[in-house]
Amino acid sequence: MFLSKKGQLVQKRFSQWQRKMQDVGSVNPKSSPEKKKMDGEQLRVEVLTAEMELTRVMKSVVDRVLIETDNRFTRLNELFRLSV
Numbered sequence: 865m866f867l868s869k870k871g872q873l874v875q876k877r878f879s880q881w882q883r884k885m886q887d888v889g890s891v892n893p894k895s896s897p898e899k900k901k902m903d904g905e906q907l908r909v910e911v912l913t914a915e916m917e918l919t920r921v922m923k924s925v926v927d928r929v930l931i932e933t934d935n936r937f938t939r940l941n942e943l944f945r946l947s948v
Contacts, residue, residue, distance in 0.1 A: 870927075871923075873926065874923050874926065877922065
C-alpha cells in the first residue's frame with residue numbers, strides 16, 4: 865500500500881519544498897552542470913533538472929526506509945519465535 869503512494873508522497877513534499885523556497889526567495893537551479901567530455905569520449909551525458917534529481921533522491925530514501933523497516937520487523941519476529 866505504501867509503495868503505491870510513494871510517488872504521491874514525494875510529489876506532495878516536493879511541492880511543499882518549492883513553495884517554501886519561493887516564500888524565502890531562494891532560487892531553484894534549472895539543472896546540474898553538464899560534465900565536460902574528454903577528447904574522443906563518446907558517452908552520453910544526461911543533465912537532470914533539479915526537480916528530477918530531488919525526486920529521485922526522495923524516492924530512494926523512501927525505498928531505503930521501507931527496506932530497513934521490513935528487515936527490522938523480520939528480525940524482531942524471528943527473535944520472538946525463538947523466545948517462545
